[in-house]
Structures are given as structure tokens and as C-alpha cells.
Amino acid sequence: MQFSQVFGLDHLKKKLIANIQNNRLPHAQLFLGAEGSGKLGLALALTQYLYCSDRTDEDSCGACSSCRKISSHSHPDVHFTFPVAASKETSTQYMNQWREMHGVSHYFNTQDWMSSIAKDENKTANITREETRSILSRLSLKPFEGDAKTLIIWMPEYLKKESNVLLKLIEEPPQKTYFILVAEDLQQLLPTITSRTQITKISTYTLAETSTFLHNKYGLEKSQIAHIGRLAEGNLRLAIQLIENETNDFATYFREWMLACYKNDIKSVSExxxxxxxxGKNQIQLFLKHGIAILRECLLYQTVGNYIINAETNQIPFIEKLSSTLNASFIEKIYEQMNDVIYHLQRNANPKIALFNLSINIRYYFIRK
Ligand SMILES: [Zn+2]
Known part of the structure; x- marks a missing residue:
């Protein structure tokens, strides 16, 4: 991947290029950014730039043998480590799926990755002991082609008990080895590891950037872009999913759900x-995001004088009606609880139970008004 294929982040690209040109590339780096940011793309582009035999001041060439091998994830000196599903497995077994995943987008999250390799999105992601052994043996080899080796660790949060192996490697790296950790949550990493890396924070895309991205990729109309952009909140993974899963009529589901809760119709809620x-879990999260956006509009409509509802035209009567049936503090509570359910779904909560419990709470708020 070339820098030009990573959306936005121009100031970071310049900084990384300057590091390489001035021979000041840290041997251990941590690219930290929220889901749907450009962190993985940036790590790949940096690696390609590092190995490219014909790079310019702006980018790798994209055509030399190194560039071609790196963009197809098959350069013998560039290694990958990422979570897998079973205890005896290693990343090298999943390189084909890894390549396929990148063919679609590099904004995927752990859940997307797990459902692509395990056919069961409820499997627990894990960077295994076998994997750390494999890292040790792969990095002990001399570089095959260039004069350096690189290990990209995607989601090192999943190293858990094996973190110490990585720590030791970073402390006493094999000769000419670069480590690039690509992570989302600093709290899940050992401070002893993070303190030995140079941290690059990758900011979440702004609404304007998200809109530009969607316009370039899908060429949508302005109103549609604005709607998706608001829902995605700078998360390009979510933005892509919202557009590509438009077949599910979340707006109708949400209306039916609220109505069933309002009528205290447990049978319909259950159906x-x-x-x-x-x-599936992914779609439930998208559905809840839709709901959250609707509730945000309800809250603003109810509390801000002369507020003009920011939603698709066919949603406006429903938002007005829902605002008149719930008071602001209850809307806020439902809003928070939906966010909680999304959080727990990403951490293996049972979707059916989580949704049913949420419905019971919403029903209660309608009764209390
Ligand atoms: Zn090149």
C-alpha cells in the first residue's frame, strides 16, 4: 500500500517519511487509533516506503519488486502477527484470509477479522503462545532480501499473557528489526511495552473528511453522505458498513421496536x-447506532428551541412523535443503555439477552413517561 492510498493524515505521512529519510526510524513504534481510523493503512504504507527501491520524497513507487511483494503481504522480511481463534494456531496459517481482508478494506476490526477466519464471530480472539514462538523463530532468521526485518503486530491488545515475550524482543531486538504495533486501546497494553515504543496517535477522521471519503468512494448524494457521516462519527469502518448493508431496513425495525415497547407488547418484542x-452481532450494532442517532435527534428536538431535525425526511414525523412520548431524562437513559449494549456486544455478550433486557427497560420508561 502506498501513502497515497491511505485516506487523509497528510501531516503524519510527512513526519514518517522524514523519519526514514533522516535515518531516524524508531525500532519500535506504536500506531494508536480508534476503530475505523487509518492506523493499519499507515503502518503498511510506512513499511512499503521503507523497503521501496525507487521511492520519492512523497511516496513509495508501488511498482518495484519490494512494493509488489509488500502490497500482496508476501515479502519474506515483513512479518505479521494478529489474533487468531484457537490456541494452537499461528498467524502464518491465516495469511490468505489476511490478504483477502485487505483486498476489501483496511478499516476492519477484530470482530470482522474473527468472523472471516472462524466462521463464528463469537470465538474469542487471541494471540497465542504458538504465535510468540513463531515470531521468535521468524525474527531469528537473517533478512532475505533487504537489510532489515519488520514485524507488524495488529491488535497487540490480544497478546495478554504472552506480552512478556514481546517485551523481551523489543528490549533486545534481533539485529535490524523494526516493530510496528497497531492498536486501539492503550489501557490494554503493558506500560513496560508502550514506554519502549514511540507512540503515533492517529486521529479519528472529522465529519468533513468522512464526507469526502464517502463521496470519493461511493459518489453519493449530499443528503445521504451527511446522514451516514453523522452516524459514523469519523469511523470509516462503520461508514462503509452502513452504506454496504443498506438492504436491512433498520429505520423500520427501530420504529417497530419502539412501538412494541410502547404498547407493552412482549410477543412482538421477542419476535x-x-x-x-x-x-448477527455486527448488524445489531449497526441497528443500535441507527437508534442512537434517532434518539439524539429526539433529545435535541425536545430541549433546543426551534431545533430543525437533522435526519432523512421520512424519519422526521417519527422523531417528533417519539419526542412527545418520552421525557428527556428517559431518552438520555435509553441512549446510554444502547451504547452500553454495543460495548458489551463487542465483548461477547449474548445479543438476544442484551436486546431483550434493553427492551424491558425501554418499556418501563414508556410506562413511566
Ligand atoms: Zn517501490
């Missing part, structure tokens, strides 16, 4: 929960 459950 709807089943229907959502059958779509």
Missing part, C-alpha cells in the same frame, strides 16, 4: 429480538 439476532 423482533429474534429477527435482529438472526442478522
Amino acid at each position: 423482533l429480538t429474534d429477527k435482529l439476532h438472526s442478522l
